[in-house]
Amino acid sequence: MSSSEAVPVDGREAAAAVERPVASIAARRARPSAGWALLxxxxxxxxxxxxxxxxxGALAAVPILIAVAVRLTGHGRGPAFLDQITSNGLFVAFTALVVCVPLFLPLTIGVxxxxxxxxxxxxxxxxxxxxAPAGRLxxxxxxxxxxxxxxxxAAxxxxxxxxxxxALLFPIGPVTLLSGAVVPLGDAAVRMLLIALYIVVSLLGMCAIGLFLSTLTDGPVGAMxxxxxxxxxxxxMDQLPQLDALHPWLFSHYWLGFADFLRAPLVWDSFVSNLWLQAGYVAVFGALAVGRFLTKDVLS
Structure with missing residues (x-):
């Protein structure tokens, strides 16, 4: 082979050698953006x-039904805060959150x-x-x-x-807290958002459990x-006195502890305990999900 024929081949090989590390660097730089794009x-x-x-929509219907029922009957008897709705419409939100936490929110999060x-x-x-570039983890x-x-x-x-x-069906004004103190409407709205945050934290452990169960099957209905x-x-289990020793370890134990946000001053003890509990469930079931998913044969 003549030297004039060998030069183009060597040129292509040299170009490819230069392009490979450049492509590798570009791929590494693209990985973080790939994760955000996937999210x-x-x-x-x-x-x-x-x-x-x-x-x-079903979750939004819960407070609407509560408010309409109280408006039509003129009084409230039942879950916590229901009897205070007629004097302050903001308690519709508090009552709906109390009603939704045990059943409706867990059902939707489970799905x-x-x-x-x-x-x-x-x-x-x-x-x-x-x-895809994002990978399994x-x-x-x-x-x-x-x-x-x-x-x-959801919250x-x-x-x-x-x-x-x-606000549409009842008067809105300063809110009387569980401790007896009266706070202005703005303060009460902030406390309502804190309660929503508390509920979000409460459901993170359940999210991790559902994620792990979802890696065990190819049928979503069973995992849901x-x-x-x-x-x-x-x-x-949290209601059985015979299981007192287990209560602090159950992921639902602190779900209704957000009543501490309706006291003056604010009490954070329940929130902190709930945060640590949910973090433990996320760590344990997240690790189980990773271990299962990394070894899972993906055929579909």
Whole structure:
């Protein structure tokens, strides 16, 4: 072979040698943005689904039904804060949050968390996601973050819908707290948002449990049902005095502890205890989800 023929080959090899590290550097730089893009895509898909809006609509209907019922009857007897709605419409939001925490919110979170991985597998899209630049670990993180965002949307839906319908049907003004102190409307609104934050934190452990269960199956219905059932079982166990020793370790133990935010001054003890408990559940079941998902054969 002549030297004139060898030069182009060597030139192509040299160019390829230069391009390979450049491409590798570009890929490494693209990885963080790939994670954010995947999160944006996850949230976009979640909030384009009719199911998501149907669940949020059902949650918004709870405070509306409470307010209409009290308005028609003229009095409130039942859950906490119900008897104070006629004097201050902001208590519609507080009452709705108390009603939704034990059942309605866990049901909706169970649906979203149980669908995280199993839903992708049932639709045949999981294998494409795991070979994407984001990778399996980042995919799990994005799915958990998406579930957490839904928790925020769900809690705010109940709180905002309750405040709006309460303002429309009842007088709004300074709020008398559980400690007897009276705070202005702005302070009460901040406390309502703190309660919503408390509820979001309370549901993070359940999100992690649902994520783990979702990695165990390719059928989302089973993971959804198991997550919701565990929430009910945890609350039932928390009511049994024979299981006192287990109560502080149950992920639902502090779910109704947000009443501390309706005292003056603010009491943070329950929030801190709840935060540590939920962080433990996220760590344990997050690790289990990672261990399962990294060794899972993805066929669909």
């Amino acid at each position: 944006g895509s996850e949230l976009s898909v979640m909030f384009r689904r009719w199911r998501t809006w149907a669940m949020l 979203v968390a149980g669908d995280t991985i199993a839903g992708e597998a049932s639709h045949g899209t999981l294998r494409y996601l795991v070979i 980042r995919l799990l993180a994005v799915k958990f973050a998406g579930c957490a965002v839904f928790c925020v949307a 705010l839906t109940v709180a905002v819908a309750g405040a709006v319908i309460g 049902a198991a997550t919701a059932v565990l929430a009910v079982v945890s609350q039932v």
